[in-house]
Amino acid sequence: MAQPQSTKLTRKLGLLALTATGVCSMLGASINVVPFMIQRNVPGIGPYVLPAFAFAAIPALFAALAYGILASAMPRAGGSYIYASRGLNPYLGFVASFSQWFGLSIVIGVISYVTVPFIRDVTISLGWDEFSRTLEVGWVRVSIALLLIWSFVAVNIKGAKSYQRALLPMMFLMFGLGAIVIIAGFSFNTNDFLEALNTKEQRSFTPISNTDFDWRIFLSAAALLFSSFIGFDSIAQAGGEAKNPTKSLPKAILLAIVSVGCFYFLFAKAVYHTVPWSFVAEEAMTKDISAPGLLSYVLPSGLGIAILIGAAIALINDLPAMLLSVSRLMFAWAEDGIFPRKIAKIHPKNSTPYIAIIAAGIMASIGVLGSHFAGDFFLGIDIMVTSMMVNFLLMCITLLTLKKVNPSISADISVVKNRKTQLVIGVLGTIFLTGFLIIHTYKDLTADTEAWYFHSTPIWLIVMALATILFLFKWKQLKKENIDLKKRFKELPIE
Numbered sequence: 477m478a479q480p481q482s483t484k485l486t487r488k489l490g491l492l493a494l495t496a497t498g499v500c501s502m503l504g505a506s507i508n509v510v511p512f513m514i515q516r517n518v519p520g521i522g523p524y525v526l527p528a529f530a531f532a533a534i535p536a537l538f539a540a541l542a543y544g545i546l547a548s549a550m551p552r553a554g555g556s557y558i559y560a561s562r563g564l565n566p567y568l569g570f571v572a573s574f575s576q577w578f579g580l581s582i583v584i585g586v587i588s589y590v591t592v593p594f595i596r597d598v599t600i601s602l603g604w605d606e607f608s609r610t611l612e613v614g615w616v617r618v619s620i621a622l623l624l625i626w627s628f629v630a631v632n633i634k635g636a637k638s639y640q641r642a643l644l645p646m647m648f649l650m651f652g653l654g655a656i657v658i659i660a661g662f663s664f665n666t667n668d669f670l671e672a673l674n675t676k677e678q679r680s681f682t683p684i685s686n687t688d689f690d691w692r693i694f695l696s697a698a699a700l701l702f703s704s705f706i707g708f709d710s711i712a713q714a715g716g717e718a719k720n721p722t723k724s725l726p727k728a729i730l731l732a733i734v735s736v737g738c739f740y741f742l743f744a745k746a747v748y749h750t751v752p753w754s755f756v757a758e759e760a761m762t763k764d765i766s767a768p769g770l771l772s773y774v775l776p777s778g779l780g781i782a783i784l785i786g787a788a789i790a791l792i793n794d795l796p797a798m799l800l801s802v803s804r805l806m807f808a809w810a811e812d813g814i815f816p817r818k819i820a821k822i823h824p825k826n827s828t829p830y831i832a833i834i835a836a837g838i839m840a841s842i843g844v845l846g847s848h849f850a851g852d853f854f855l856g857i858d859i860m861v862t863s864m865m866v867n868f869l870l871m872c873i874t875l876l877t878l879k880k881v882n883p884s885i886s887a888d889i890s891v892v893k894n895r896k897t898q899l900v901i902g903v904l905g906t907i908f909l910t911g912f913l914i915i916h917t918y919k920d921l922t923a924d925t926e927a928w929y930f931h932s933t934p935i936w937l938i939v940m941a942l943a944t945i946l947f948l949f950k951w952k953q954l955k956k957e958n959i960d961l962k963k964r965f966k967e968l969p970i971e
Contacts, residue, residue: 484822484827484971485553485716485717485807485822485827485828485829485971486636486717486827487716487717487718487719487721488635488636488637488717488719488827489636489639489640489714489717489718489719490719490724491719491724491727491728491731492644493636493639493640493643493644494711494714494718494724494725494728495711495727495728495731495732495735496640496643496644496647496797497643497710497711497714497728497732497797497800497801498707498708498709498710498711498728498729498731498732498733498736498797499647499707499732499735499736500643500646500647500650500707500793500794500796500797501706501707501708501709501710501794501797501798501801502704502705502706502707502708502732502733502736503650503654503707503736503739503740503790503793503794504587504790504791504793504794506703506704506740507654507704507739507740507743507744507767507790508766508767508768508787508790509764509765509766509767510700510701510703510704511525511529511701511740511743511744511747511748511767512747512756512760512765512766512767512770513760513764513765514697514700514701514760515753515756515757515760515761516757516760516761517700518693518696518697518700519693519757519761520687520690520693521693521694521696521697522684522686522687522753522754522757523686523687523748523753524689524693524694524697525697525701525744525748525753526741526744526745526748527694528694528697528698528701529698529701529704529740529741529744530741531694531698532698532699532701532702532704532705532912533705533737534908535702535868535905535908535909535912536702536705536733536737536868537733538872538901538904538905538908538909539705539868539871539872539905539909540705540708540729540730540733541730541892541901541905542868542871542872542874542875542901542902542905543555543556543559543708543709543711543712543729543871544725544726544727544729544730544891544892545726545875545889545891545892545898545901546559546563546712546871546874546875546878546889547559547711547712547715547721547725547726547729548722548723548725548726548888548889548890548891549722549878549885549886549888549889549890550562550563550715550885550888550968551715551716551718551721551722551725552715552716552808552968552969552971553713553714553715553716553717553804553807553808553811553829553969554573554713554715554716554804554805554807554808554809554811555709555711555712555713555714555715555804555808556569556572556573556576556709556712556713556805556867556870556871557569557570557572557573557805557808557809558715558808558968558969559712559871559874560572560573560870560871560874561812561965562878562881562882562885562965562966562967562968563874563875563877563878563881563882563885563886564870564873564874564877564878564881565881566812566814566951566961566965567944567947567951568870569870570809570814570943570947571940571943571944571947572863572866572867572870573805573808573809573867574939574940574943574946574947575859575862575863575866575867575936575939575940575943576709576805576860576863576864576867577802577805577806578859578863578939579859579860579861579862579863579864580798580801580802580860580863581802581836581839581840581842581843582839582840582842582843582846582859582860583798583843583860584625584794584795584798584799584802584836584839584840584843585621585625585839585840585841585842585843585844585845585846585847586843586844586847587791587794587795587798588621588622588624588625588795588840588843588844589617589618589621589843589844589847589848590791590847591620591621591624591788591791591792592611592617592620592621593611594784594787594788594791595611595620595788596608596611596612597768597784598781598784598785598788599611601777601780601781601784602781614848617848618844618845618848621844622841622844624792624795625795625799625837625840625841625844626837626841628642628795628796628799629799629833629834629836629837631796632796632799632800632803632828632833633823633826633828633830633833633834634826634828635823635826635827635828636717639796639800642796643793643796643797646789646792646793647793649786649789650786650789650790650793651739652786653782653783653785653786653789654739654743654783654786654790656779656782656783656786657743657746657747657767657771657783657786658742658743658746659746660746660750660771660774660775660779660783661743661745661746661747661748661749661750661771662746662749664749664750664774665749665750666683666749666750666751666752668750668774669750669751669752669755669773669774670683670752672773672774673755673773676773681752681755683752683753683754683755684752684753684754695911695915696915696919698912698915699912699915699916699919700916700919702861702865702912702916703860703861703864704736704740705733705736705737706860706861706864707732707736707794707797707798708729708732708733708736709801709864709867709868710797710798710800710801711725711728711729711732712725712729713800713801713802713804713805714800714801714804715804716804716807716971722888722890722891723890723891726891743767747767747770747771750770750771750774751770751771751773756770766787767783767787768780768783768784768787771783799833799836799837799840802836802839803829803832803833803835803836804829804832806819806829806832806835806836807819807820807829807832808969810832811969812964812965812969813950813953813954813957813959813964814946814947814950814951815950818831819831819832819835820832858920858932859932859935859936859939861916861932862913862916862917862920862932862933862936863936865909865912865913865916866913868905868909869905869906869909869910869913871905872901872902872903872905872906872909873902873906875898875901875902875905876898876899876902876903876906879895882966884966885966885968917933920932920933921933
């Protein structure tokens, strides 16, 4: 096993903090943008956005159940990597989690970069025109994005108390301000919206009542909306710091996905209750739209500013939880010797993997610079979606193979102990996620882009090739050290 350290991770995160980690990783730009911009990305989905979202929840729920079951038996930092490396195969565990790490690291940078325009929109609504123009200056936008990242790097390094103090208030505020959208959306109706549109823009609009249902369009939309459920896995990455982990980790995973799923559904339904889907579809074809922008027609300016602030907070809230997630993956690799062992070094006072957190901040900073100079940040998000679909798929497969590959760890499962039920979850999750991955990959490869490197699939394959080279190099080194690799990957890392 890896050499024991003089200091170690400490179990200080309770159920609320763990749930918040998942919630804040899941709720972000997607809730304010994706349910509406999907009308452009998947033309023809029309009134079937909410059914597609409900359908997308099915594989996400199976993946969450697989995560919860595996977490109860393997409560360690690096969650998904530990599960697959001990219950499936060390190589598959590393390459899957490496793509997850790469995708999330870049997306942290993307999120921090995208947050600045949301802050700018708030300042415009407040009438701070000069300040809002300053936020559009390139170096200012990059500087603010980097400041956000490194502020939360510092928060994570300081430890669990600092992390919870930053995360929990923002989560409750995000839910509170998001509730304004839900209440407002159900308080108004389509007639109110059409009257407001005519009053503010002297523009009339005749809604379309319905459109033909197309399974291909529906499945493409569901595959895209599946991205809304990505994030609950961050709870598993914090497995080494959870209190009473065999119970709290599964509970937090299910609480996060159910609460976010319900909130997301109500949020989107509320907006579509007031704004006709055909208007959303028409607007999406010519400009970028969001929930605050669509509801601004019927809301007083004060409430409009409040939901803009809520959108900005939802984005910022992603950062501390995602930094925790990617840093714990690196920590777990380093403990196993698949990454430089210095990465697993623990802060003597704060009991946090501070070198791994700093490395995560550096990767996220590269994401900021890439977003700025490339001018297109959606590629990073597509890579993350591909990575997470593969990751979730491997978790379901691991649930199927764990008992055969590692019966001693399988015996430690403390939730959903019935093997037949486990097999049903694993098989159905594998089937659904394989289908979604095929749909997502086909959509990516057939998309009309300027060059091959704007497709996420070949970029993801290149990342996988790099991960393979790194794994084989480190595996060869471990063999030279005469380490019993079979034994190491049959046991959990020591705490």
